[in-house]
Amino acid sequence: MTSHRETAGLPEGSRLVEHRLDSGMRTLAIEVPTARQVRLVAAVGVGYLDEPTAWPGLAHLLEHALFLGSSRHPQPGDFATWVGERGGRYNAHTGEYVTDVHLTLPLDATEAGLGRLIDIVAHPSLARDKVAREVDVIDAEFHARLADPELHRLAASARLFQPSHPAYRCHHGHRRSLGGDDTRLHEALTAFHATHYRAECMSLVMLGPQPAEQQLTLLTTAAGSISTGAAPLPTRPWRWAPPARVQWRPPGETTSPPSTLELLWPLPDPLEPAQRQAGESLVASLCDGALAATLLRHDAILDLDARLDTNITAAALVLTLTLTPAGRRQVETLLATCQAWVADLAKRLPTPVARPTVPHDLDNWPKTLARRLALGQVAIPPATDFATDELATWLKAEHCRVLEPLSALGEAHDTAPETGTLLRCSYRTAPDVPIWPCQPASTLEQRPLASGATSSVAPGIIANDDALTLWWDGGPPLADTYLALAWPAPVTKRAARLACWRQRTLSLRQAATRLGLTLVQGSDGHDDWLLGWGDASRLESCFTQALAAWSQHVDETTEVPEQGLLAQRLLSRLDHLSPPRQPTHPRCLAWAGGMLGPANAESCCRRLIATLPAPLPKPDTTRLSLPGHIPQAPGAGWPICWVPPQADDQALMLQIDAPDDSPASQALFQLLAQCHDAAFHQELRQRQGLGYVAAVRYREGGGWPRLGYVVQSPTADITTLQQAVREFLALQGTTLAMLDPATFLQRRQALAASWGPPETHAEALTRTWQALRRQTAQLAPWQIQQDALQTLTPGMLTALAEALTTGSLTGQWWAHSPSQ
Template identity: 30%
Template sequence: MHGVSPSFSAGRHRLRLRNGATLDVAQQPWAERAGICLRVAAGSHDEPVAYPGLAHFLEHLLFLGSRDYGPEQGLMAYAQGCGGQVNASTQARHTDFLCELPAERLQPALARLFDMLCRPLLDSAAQLREREVLQAEYQARSTDADSRIEHALGQALAAGHRCGDFLAGDRASLAVEQAAFQQALHGYHRRHYQAGNMRLTLVGPQSPEDLLAIGEALLAQLPAADSPTIGESPPPMLPLRAPRLGLQQRAAALHLGFAVQLSEPGLASALALLLDVLQDPAPGGLLAGLRQARLCRQLRARVLYCHAGQCLLRLDCTAAERGAALIAELLGWLRQVRGDPAWPVRLADWRQAQALRQFGMGPLALARSLQDAEAELDDARLLHTLSALLAQLAGGTGLIELACDNQARPPWPATGLALPLAALPARELPAAQLSVGLAPVESLLALPEAASPSLPLARLRHHPGAAAGGPAALHWCGEVAGQHGPGELQALLQARIADLQRGCERLGIALQLEVQPGGWSLALQGAAALLPACSARLLPLLLAPPTEAAEPATSGLLLRQLLQRLPQLGGGDSDGGLQGLSVGLGPGERAQLDALFAVVEPLPAGQPLAARNHELLWREVEQPGSEAALVLLCPLPDADAGREAAWRLLGQLLQGAFYRRLRGELQLGYALFAGYRQVQGERALLFALQSPVCEAAGIFEHIHAFLDQQRQRLAALSVAEFARCRDELAQALRPPKSNLARAEQLWQLQLAGLSEAHPQRVRQALAELTPDELQAAYAQLLQSGHWRVLASGPGPHV
């Protein structure tokens, strides 16, 4: 081997290679896919000050062709072709490249990843095109409320710290035509994209030895740098230059920040423990006290920056009133809990929650999580760091208060984006009144006391788990009485379960709630022992008649908001009552679940959906902002397995072309999707795009034109290419082996009214599919009279 012997800790295996690269692997025997996270230890704060956005720009360019793989043979196309996913993210001090795909495709994917990172083409024409993509991203981020709040918090820090810069990059800062910019771009790549700056994490079903061998074989090929990259120490965050700020923004809100400078080991772990306790809604804790005093309803805390002993925290205070009193109580709580003897108990609970979260993660999420994990400290050292952190926070020297309102503010000059922002005068805080400390630890393992059969009827079906084990899954759907619209009902139910959802997710229970007209569906995934108790607490909240007023939904990426509302376009009809399906529960957990209900009946097979013959349905969803977004749903006309096989293959063939045409060539937007999906009970082809340059009607016309143009391409598809794509899809449609994949398949079949034998019929039909049948299916798609659209604006000719 090229490196030293790996160390083994809690299922994680680490190897440091002689060229300086680091490799971490973890095995998930139940996984069917492999997760890749390659982290380069350089980000936006490492780029030249003269060119804001250069690091983000380079991240984009790396996907546009390398020495051995052109754009159509590179990682993005390869992963999409086998049903995988690819993403990347540029942060302040690192850049992540992420991929998840079938486990047997791991080595070819890594070969493409390393070629694009180390030998990119950086073609000048591609740079000009991609700059327009970043310009669109810049426009979206510069108007996004969340991004503006984070940028405003950065203005409070000491002058010169790059957390105060807006580093998205736009046409003005990315001067690709200038020789000096090109020199800076290539120099940044040479300096930072080298072995000593790279850390690879791999997660998959392969043995740790196999994962280490695969990763090492590729990492070892990277040459060591001539001289190691030594990152400069960041300038100080403190003292603050503007502790109180006012930001002009439509929605009134209070946001708090904390700047911390602390040279103690384990700072990130201490922060994670503190934020876990800070947001705990259990009786006796800070949040419960603030609610009782009517100071705020929710606290959301997150780390915006953590590097070299510095960190910047953000706290969002939902429905905050009397901001000075709230801040006083927060500081008082920090002082009070510093010496609380219950911290060792909370630490043990937090460590257990961490282990459960990792157990419930998929391969990609776990690969990313391993990147953030620090070297583990013993309890005494970690509690020492926590005490030092609490002391600094309670002192208030790093406290930032950001008040958002609609009061006019002058432009505040800042790198990358000027904000309507002003410094506010200091003020005296009242004395803290609450007497709250650390909330006691609560267990979700125990069923609630009122869990005697209080739910009258459930139709349930249980399936055994996979031999390899792993997380279990539980799906529910139910009805809700009342006249609420889907958007209002989603917000109402989400608010009801918010505290429980937080408790579930901190223990690794992934929870997804979707609302459709007249009902809801809920998916739970995680440790089997937790699912009955989670259900016992959640179901009564979801089934109770809605009487309270719904909170307004939080904003976010416009296209993501539309995709979340997709169930409104689905055609599934509920069979009535409460229905559930489990995979991977043991006999004891099944008995616990059955005992929740007065009556338990077998879940009947669903009925196939009736064909719908209406014309184009256009549903407009008004959304604030200057950009437009559209989702087009093209449902299959019937339940025929052969037709589904053809449409699935069409989805695979169209997704890469859709990305190249609408994003690369037309540069309509940066957020887009194309592929085969099931929405509630309806199987369909789905196309989605968000654009800063085109209205909703124009997006629809572009998608329609794209589909028309693809007719020629499909007709010219060679026999070899057709066979290759069909074989790739056949691999993706293999019978699922994991509990989660099996549960998802069974639930989708139930919603669509299809038998458990249907997937086998689709695989058989795919094996017999011919190019002529594929073209006939495409003609049927284009001639369909029942397309459905969810859009942010009116349709054509309206």
């Protein structure tokens, strides 16, 4: 048993304890006292690059088949229904060399959830007829993903690898690669599971508030039924081909070229601790704001990110640039500048770069650790000293690989055989052109705080006039400060305006992160806003520069590229809708607390709002449709908005708006989504076979509760999909919401867990700020939500469902058709 001291990034009082069982399975308990829910992850150290050559897509199919029934719960959908009834959520992921299933549950479902998780991972039914039907789902998913740029990026990146390596081929799976012989497919699938889904290849991780020792007891008990005897994995060879530049774009006249430029430097495999430490320091230096400032000087990028990939056979330093139109015209200079920058940094890093602690995402961190453990890696790599030249020889310009946009369809030299990705490859990766001169990162000046800055003032409104409403949330014991400011802004083109603003502040945000400050920008139907926390003496300088970069006007050339499946793109529209009722006050709203002090907070806020351009727009109380969509009225019911053609699939979403934005409506809409989601998926995807995606999702665009009933199909037309959604609501919409008192109480308690006190400092700040912006006159919105939950009854949920099924709620359809 190993107790990790490294808990940086987790809330105070957290502990990590690791234990390897006699079976060889590795377990990890993450005790986080503030956690409201438990996160469970089961990971297996085998992925799609380990599947038999004859069966491309077999690992992905197995991931799907895990949810088609298990030894104790044999019916497809049993797992999803059980998780949904408890207000939980789940998902799975098949990576190159690891597959994982993860779920989030209320605390009282921990033990049962572990049992269910182990049952589907270690003891799936894998019934032949169900597996055969799931091939159709995999095939529909594959064709749906042909509209997702990420699939084509993977096809392009494969050209950077040796043709003999498994990573050179497509492993998604479809009817051609998996269909044809159900018996042989079933034999291959069961053999793959029996060979690899064994204790020696697996890890089990829990994150929750329970003591670590109690967690380990639960993990050990749950893992007891997992068989041993995993077969040794084949040798995993070096994958990289000689350096190359691969230009790519999705096929089709309606598709746009990608907006990213990626530079990749392969690193030793495996990375030694000293090399990992050097790589992490290099990543921190690339993201300190100076490189971003240099590239922004020439209007070349929208965003910049660097990361250290430690994947088996693919360790690499990766620099990703999101390009502007101007950047696409200057790719050669961009490449030369970035390659020279990396080579220079690699030679002169004398000591590890001091990096502020970045809080871990409590949902993603357990998955990361589970994947490491399943691959036999160390959960928390130890800190170590490193030599200056640890990676310098690997990071020369001539060793760089490049993925870049292919601008014109006619420039393609090749086509990826399965995805149709348009490709053009060359082997001159280091351009011989002048580089741009270095620019300094943004400077955050320190401003001395006035004496008596932390004097005691009761929390509440401390300033309220025609220009400013300021909430004060109290002084120490916080060691830092937090500040937030919101102001009226145009309700149109919010996404594009936010993208422009974030571009202009990229160097500033990176410089702030290096100094331990966090800066969050937002724009929604209420207003535009800024939230930051960290060093009190530097926060005003940070805000002043961020506000100087804000503008009401949008650069029309700024593009906000859409990503993901069509269904995901439709759901994302709910995040950008304005609330039906706009705020009526034209003043600025501010919120502050911590070491800044009330007097400093008010004077700081008044200086900041004086820098905003005048006049600020007056509030608009109209309800707007998104630009570029033409509302049409069918014979009856909700209007329909058509989105521009983006792919070959049909996709439809029914948007339903809540009557108000009260906590009660928020809760009832979330409960209704839980009631409908699994049944909607089962009816439209499993029973009717209408498509790969069929889901009900809750969203709060602009703080307003909404539901999205979304389905994506490669075959059914929009009329058929509309009819299927209408019939589902008419036949099952109300019945599914008629919960007995015990079930309703269970669902309400599960929602109470997700609405409880904040798990992290960042969540507390974000939730409080959003509540204040919605004019909730309290500084602990989670308590208001808890109080609202206690007032809900089963009859209120049933009444909401009846209002939906009878058309009494406001809503509209969003539709996509390649022929529209």
